Structures are given as C-alpha cells and as structure tokens.
Amino acid sequence: MNRIWLIIQREYITRVRKWSFIVTTLLAPLAMAALFSSQIYLISYSVDDQRILVLDESGLFRNKIQNDSGGGIKVFYGSGDLSTNEKLMENGAYDGLLYIPKMNLDQPKGIQFFSENLIGLKTKSHLESQMENEIRRLRILESGLTSEFLSQLQPDIKIEQSGIASGKSGDTVIATIAGYIMAFIVYMVLFIYGTMVMRSVSEEKTNRIVEVVLSSIKPIHLMLGKIIGVGLVGLTQFILWGVFISITYGILGFIFAEQLMELQQYSIQPGLAPSNEAAELAVTMQNLQSVNWLSLISGFLFYFLGGYFFYAALFAAIGSAMGEDSDTQSMMFIVTAPIVLAIFISMTIVSAPNSNLAIWSSIIPFFSPIVMTARLPFGVPTWQIICSVIALVAGFIFTTWLAARIYRVGILIRGKKITLREIWRWI
Amino acid sequence: MPEVIFDNIKKAYAETLALNNVSFTIPNQKIFGLLGPNGAGKTTLIRILTNIIEADSGYIHINDRKIRGFNPLKFGYMPEERGLYKKMKVGEQLLYLCQLKGLSKKEAKSKIDLWIDKFDIQDWWNKRIHDLSKGMQQKVQFIATVCHNPGLLILDEPFSGLDPINTELIKEEIFKLAAEGKTIIFSTHRMEQVEEICSHIALINKGEMILDGEVEALKNRFKKNIFKVVVDNEQLEIKVNIQCLKQENNTFWFQLNEGFTSNQLLQSILDQEVEIKSFEEEYPSINEIFIEQVNPNRHE
Numbered sequence: 001m002n003r004i005w006l007i008i009q010r011e012y013i014t015r016v017r018k019w020s021f022i023v024t025t026l027l028a029p030l031a032m033a034a035l036f037s038s039q040i041y042l043i044s045y046s047v048d049d050q051r052i053l054v055l056d057e058s059g060l061f062r063n064k065i066q067n068d069s070g071g072g073i074k075v076f077y078g079s080g081d082l083s084t085n086e087k088l089m090e091n092g093a094y095d096g097l098l099y100i101p102k103m104n105l106d107q108p109k110g111i112q113f114f115s116e117n118l119i120g121l122k123t124k125s126h127l128e129s130q131m132e133n134e135i136r137r138l139r140i141l142e143s144g145l146t147s148e149f150l151s152q153l154q155p156d157i158k159i160e161q162s163g164i165a166s167g168k169s170g171d172t173v174i175a176t177i178a179g180y181i182m183a184f185i186v187y188m189v190l191f192i193y194g195t196m197v198m199r200s201v202s203e204e205k206t207n208r209i210v211e212v213v214l215s216s217i218k219p220i221h222l223m224l225g226k227i228i229g230v231g232l233v234g235l236t237q238f239i240l241w242g243v244f245i246s247i248t249y250g251i252l253g254f255i256f257a258e259q260l261m262e263l264q265q266y267s268i269q270p271g272l273a274p275s276n277e278a279a280e281l282a283v284t285m286q287n288l289q290s291v292n293w294l295s296l297i298s299g300f301l302f303y304f305l306g307g308y309f310f311y312a313a314l315f316a317a318i319g320s321a322m323g324e325d326s327d328t329q330s331m332m333f334i335v336t337a338p339i340v341l342a343i344f345i346s347m348t349i350v351s352a353p354n355s356n357l358a359i360w361s362s363i364i365p366f367f368s369p370i371v372m373t374a375r376l377p378f379g380v381p382t383w384q385i386i387c388s389v390i391a392l393v394a395g396f397i398f399t400t401w402l403a404a405r406i407y408r409v410g411i412l413i414r415g416k417k418i419t420l421r422e423i424w425r426w427i
Numbered sequence: 428m429p430e431v432i433f434d435n436i437k438k439a440y441a442e443t444l445a446l447n448n449v450s451f452t453i454p455n456q457k458i459f460g461l462l463g464p465n466g467a468g469k470t471t472l473i474r475i476l477t478n479i480i481e482a483d484s485g486y487i488h489i490n491d492r493k494i495r496g497f498n499p500l501k502f503g504y505m506p507e508e509r510g511l512y513k514k515m516k517v518g519e520q521l522l523y524l525c526q527l528k529g530l531s532k533k534e535a536k537s538k539i540d541l542w543i544d545k546f547d548i549q550d551w552w553n554k555r556i557h558d559l560s561k562g563m564q565q566k567v568q569f570i571a572t573v574c575h576n577p578g579l580l581i582l583d584e585p586f587s588g589l590d591p592i593n594t595e596l597i598k599e600e601i602f603k604l605a606a607e608g609k610t611i612i613f614s615t616h617r618m619e620q621v622e623e624i625c626s627h628i629a630l631i632n633k634g635e636m637i638l639d640g641e642v643e644a645l646k647n648r649f650k651k652n653i654f655k656v657v658v659d660n661e662q663l664e665i666k667v668n669i670q671c672l673k674q675e676n677n678t679f680w681f682q683l684n685e686g687f688t689s690n691q692l693l694q695s696i697l698d699q700e701v702e703i704k705s706f707e708e709e710y711p712s713i714n715e716i717f718i719e720q721v722n723p724n725r726h727e
C-alpha cells in the first residue's frame with residue numbers, strides 16, 4: 001500500500017510541477033471560453049453583415065425597419081429615384097435594395113427586393129416582420145387605440161418545463177448547453193488523461209526503468225498507482241478550473257451588481273424590462289439559479305472519474321503493448337472509437353434526451369460517462385442512474401482486471417511487434 | 428547474508444521453454460557468475476529471483492527458507508538495459524527508487540548522500556538524467572541499485588556500454604561490496620569478465636543447466652594436461668612420447684598423454700641444450716569450457 005502511494009505521489013508531483021500543466025491550467029478556461037463563444041457565434045451569426053438599402057417612397061417606414069445585429073443585417077435609408085439607388089447597389093456598396101413604393105395602409109403592395117444574389121431566408125423574414133409590425137402598429141393607432149394600451153396588450157409567452165425526474169423547473173436551452181459542455185469535458189478528459197496514462201506506461205517500458213520498479217512492486221499496483229496519480233492530476237486541474245470560474249463569476253457579479261439586481265426585478269415583473277431580450281435574460285438567469293447544481297456536479301464528478309478509470313486501464317494496457325516504433329494506431333482505435341462514438345451520440349441525444357438510444361447508451365459503460373453526463377441536466381429517472389452507475393463500476397473493475405493481465409506481460413516484452421492475437425492469448 | 432538455491436526452476440513462455448528444471452546454488456558472500464549466450468534464460472532466471480515474474484514450477488531457497496512466489500529478500504537489481512526516468516532529477520530519482528525499496532525518506536537521503544560523496548558527484552543532485560552522459564547515468568543507476576544496502580546484488584551485464592575507466596570504477600565497487608560480505612550475482616555473456624571477477628559460476632544454455640561450481644575447480648576438472656613452455660630456441664626435440672600441439676616461435680604447447688607426468692616433460696626438455704624461460708600448465712578458459720560443453724562434438 002505504501003508503495004502504491006509512492007507511485008501515486010511521483011506520477012502526481014512530476015506532472016503538477018510541469019510548466020505545461022501550469023500553463024494549461026491557467027489558459028484552458030480562456031481557450032474553452034473562446035471555443036464555445038466562437039461556436040455560438042458561428043451558429044447564430046451569418047457569415048457577413050448584410051447591408052440593405054431601403055428606398056421608402058411611401059414614407060411609412062422611415063427608421064422603423066431596424067438593424068438585426070444578431071442576424072447580421074444593417075439597414076440604410078436611401079433617397080432619390082429607384083435607378084440611382086439601384087446603381088448604388090450594383091456598385092457593391094450594398095448587398096440588397098428594398099424598394100417600397102407609394103402605398104396606403106390598406107393595400108401594402110408592390111414591395112420589391114433587388115440584389116445581385118438571392119436574398120437569405122433570414123434577411124427576408126426579418127424585413128417582412130419589421131414591416132408587418134409597423135403596419136400593424138399604424139393600423140391599430142389609426143383605429144384610435146393609444147400606444148400605452150398597445151404595450152399592455154402585448155403578451156409574453158414562454159413555455160416553462162418541469163423535469164419529472166428532477167422535480168425542478170428547468171430550461172431546455174440551459175440543459176442542452178450544460179449537457180453538451182459537461183459531455184464535452186468528459187470526452188476531453190478521457191482523451192487527454194487516457195493518453196497521458198498510455199504514454200507514461202510506454203515511456204517506462206522503453207526507458208527500461210520498469211524492471212527496476214517491478215522488482216519492488218507488483219505490476220497491477222504499479223499500473224493502479226499510475227492511473228490514480230494521473231487521475232488526481234486531472235481532478236486537481238478541474239478543481240482549479242472550478243475555482244477560477246467561481247472567482248470570475250464572483251468578480252463579474254460584483255462589477256455588474258446593479259445590472260444583476262435589475263435583471264432580478266425583471267424576472268419577477270417582466271413588464272418592467274426595457275426589452276424582450278432583457279426579460280428573457282432575466283428568466284434564464286433565474287433558471288440557472290434554479291438548476292440543482294449540487295446533484296449535477298456530483299453526477300458529473302462520478303462519470304468523470306468512472307469514465308476515466310474505465311478507459312485509463314485500457315489505455316495503460318495499450319501503452320504496455322507499445323514498442324518504440326511499433327504501429328499501435330489499430331490498437332488505439334479500439335479504445336478511442338467508442339469515445340468518439342459516445343460524443344456523437346450525446347450530440348444527437350441533447351435534442352431527444354429520453355430516446356431509446358439515449359437510455360441504452362447511457363447505461364453501457366463504454367458510452368455512459370459521456371452520454372449520461374449530457375443527459376443529467378434534463379433529469380434522468382432514478383432506475384436508469386442506478387443501472388448506469390452499477391454498470392460503470394462493474395465496467396471499470398473489469399477493464400482494470402483485463403488491463404492488468406495484458407500489462408504484466410506486455411510491459412516486459414521488447415524488441416518485437418505485439419499483435420492483437422498475442423494480447424488475446426495473454427488474457 | 429544469503430545463500431540462494433534455485434531448485435528445479437521451470438518457466439515456459441507461449442511456445443518456448445525458457446528454463447527447464449534449472450537447479451544450482453549461489454554461495455553466500457561470493458561473486459557468482461551467471462553465464463550463457465544471449466537467449467539462454469539468464470534474464471528469465473533473474474526476473475524470477477527479483478519477483479518480476481513467477482516460475483511455472485520449482486522453488487527458490489534462501490538461507491534454508493523455501494520460497495514459492497514472492498521473494499522477501501532485500502536485494503538490489505540492475506537490469507541489463509539500464510533505465511531511469513529521463514526527465515527526473517538525479518536526487519529525486521534516487522530518493523524515489525530508494526523509497527520504493529522500503530526505506531523512509533530520511534534513511535534514503537542519508538544512504539544516498541554516502542554514495543554521492545563516494546563518487547564525488549555532489550553537484551549532480553539537481554541535474555536531469557537526460558543531461559548526463561551515459562557513463563554518468565550508469566553511476567546513478569549503480570547507486571540506485573546499491574544505496575539501500577542490500578545483502579544480495581543482482582547485476583545483469585553491469586559493464587555493457589561502459590568505457591574502460593568507468594568499468595574499472597564499477598568493478599572496484601563490486602569487489603568492495605563483495606569484501607563487505609555481500610552476495611553478488613553477475614550475469615553476462617562475456618566469459619572473459621567472469622574469470623576476472625567471479626569465484627563461482629553457473630553455465631546455462633537454451634534454458635538448460637550446463638554446469639556450475641567454483642571457477643578454479645571447474646578449470647581443474649576440464650584441464651587437458653597442456654603445458655606451455657618458452658625456451659631460447661626455436662628448435663626443441665622431445666625424446667619421450669609427448670605430443671607437441673603447436674609452436675609459435677620460442678613457445679611450445681605439449682599435451683601429456685595418460686601415464687606421463689609434467690616432471691617427465693620437464694626432464695626431457697632439460698636434457699637438451701636449451702634454456703627454459705618458463706614452464707606452466709595451461710588451464711582452459713571459461714569460454715573454452717563453455718563451447719566444449721555446449722557443442723561436445725565440435726572439438727573431437
């Protein structure tokens with residue numbers, strides 16, 4: 001036991017002291033933030049801002065058609081006749097020309113759009129809805145109603161979901177994002193720390209130090225010590241990241257205390273909000289606070305560690321079979337393929353978290369560490385969690401046993417290429 | 428200090444029989460040579476003794492204690508292909524390996540300091556292994572093997588890759604350790620080193636035991652009654668029926684047949700008008716004994 005502890009210590013300390021560990025621990029949260037915001041950016045923003053020139057001969061819509069910053073649409077107002085404006089567009093100064101002829105409110109017809117290329121659906125529907133809103137507003141005003149009355153009429157409907165299993169009110173968007181992020185983190189952990197174990201094993205083998213070490217300790221203890229040591233490095237890194245994020249959150253909370261207070265007000269009385277977006281944000285914030293973070297984080301930690309132990313043992317086995325130059329890609333593939341498959345599954349199941357695929361893949365230990373973490377925020381029935389936990393614990397006991405049998409032979413074989421058939425014989 | 432007896436050790440890998448009922452005794456406080464060509468089974472035997480693998484059958488007796496499986500003896504093992512953690516510093520590496528041997532950190536530190544002083548390498552403590560030359564790494568490896576003061580030392584090809592100066596240095600240390608009463612197992616395929624260092628040997632080939640015993644006794648047992656004579660003349664006529672095996676200038680080799688003594692040979696030379704520069708019996712080298720034992724037909 002004492003000696004396993006020594007192995008763990010060495011694996012842990014030599015890694016944590018490394019410059020690369022310190023740098024990644026500090027920079028990874030920034031890189032992750034950049035990665036996710038760029039993803040969100042790519043999803044929600046069109047490629048380039050569209051510059052739309054509006055020639056409004058009716059005079060009804062001047063300054064009423066708004067930019068759509070989210071959709072990348074910028075609106076400019078032109079003057080003069082249609083042909084001069086058309087020239088402006090053809091010169092490339094604008095991407096499109098919206099021509100609104102003289103019209104009356106009862107018959108808004110003859111609106112045309114000119115562009116070199118076909119207009120995007122998003123742009124079209126944005127322009128249409130802006131004009132429809134304005135015409136509706138004008139028509140209502142014409143009928144004698146006041147604008148105050150109008151804003152009171154404006155309803156704000158949001159479907160609020162209750163996860164049956166968790167018994168908490170939830171938000172699909174938050175669940176999707178949280179699920180995706182957590183699954184992605186577990187995916188990264190399996191890869192980064194799994195290959196770290198693999199490299200560490202094969203390094204000891206090619207270094208020959210393994211014989212010296214094995215004369216003092218049993219192979220399975222050396223392997224376990226290594227897996228636990230590297231696992232603790234991963235855990236340390238995540239705890240540090242958690243601390244950094246909480247500190248950042250705390251600092252932001254302090255800086256934007258006033259705005260947050262206001263937002264909280266809006267979530268109680270959405271009518272006070274200056275815009276729909278603000279009200280929505282307020283509700284999202286409120287939902288974020290209503291998420292059962294404790295159970296979510298403990299679930300995440302379990303699958304993080306369980307998945308790590310399940311796969312690290314397999315990676316260790318591969319590392320032990322590796323030679324200096326032997327081709328291990330095919331062996332690597334056996335272990336990495338289910339991990340990659342799992343992240344694909346979890347990408348699809350965030351839109352259908354209770355499908356059969358989701359249920360089964362979150363119980364099978366090859367996939368459960370990633371798929372189940374993706375499902376956790378949606379609320380998962382207790383029986384599925386119990387099955388999944390048991391399967392994963394049994395799974396990593398099995399992979400450790402299996403890996404130990406491969407490891408103790410593989411680690412001592414040198415100077416020849418090891419085939420899968422041979423490995424099978426060792427088991 | 429231990430006496431180690433291998434008793435009918437058998438070990439097979441998938442298709443090959445690595446050791447076939449190997450038995451021999453490693454006497455207490457001696458330098459013992461484990462000899463055999465590459466692939467003879469030396470490393471397998473050592474790995475069994477060092478708990479790295481288990482024998483399929485057979486026992487090891489240590490000081491009359493029968494051991495099956497784990498060998499609880501305090502030993503130091505230097506494997507053939509040396510290995511250290513390349514990126515670790517010398518000091519922490521030695522501490523780690525020493526602690527793995529069961530020493531506390533404090534004990535380990537004081538023991539290592541003794542050796543560091545002995546080799547006069549105090550300024551290496553914070554150097555990383557990959558910044559050291561091969562000879563320097565060997566010294567570190569040697570310290571790692573001996574610093575926990577084991578009664579039994581197992582050195583697998585300890586001189587491979589060493590330059591003559593470092594070979595001498597390590598050799599000296601091995602003799603010192605032997606003089607302190609440690610039992611040393613020295614495994615090699617280089618027979619000439621054995622005669623210089625070992626007092627006892629065991630010869631194995633292809634997993635089979637060939638012979639074992641004291642070096643001098645073995646040489647006596649396999650001697651061929653050959654005498655080397657150096658005289659001041661290139662002509663030498665022997666009257667009695669003694670065969671001259673070969674001649675190189677003034678040096679002659681004679682083999683005594685059954686019934687003749689060395690005195691008869693000497694007398695026959697004295698009868699001639701030559702001056703004898705030297706007269707000695709020639710013993711076979713371990714290498715010759717080995718070749719003869721492995722291929723008994725080759726020399727007939």
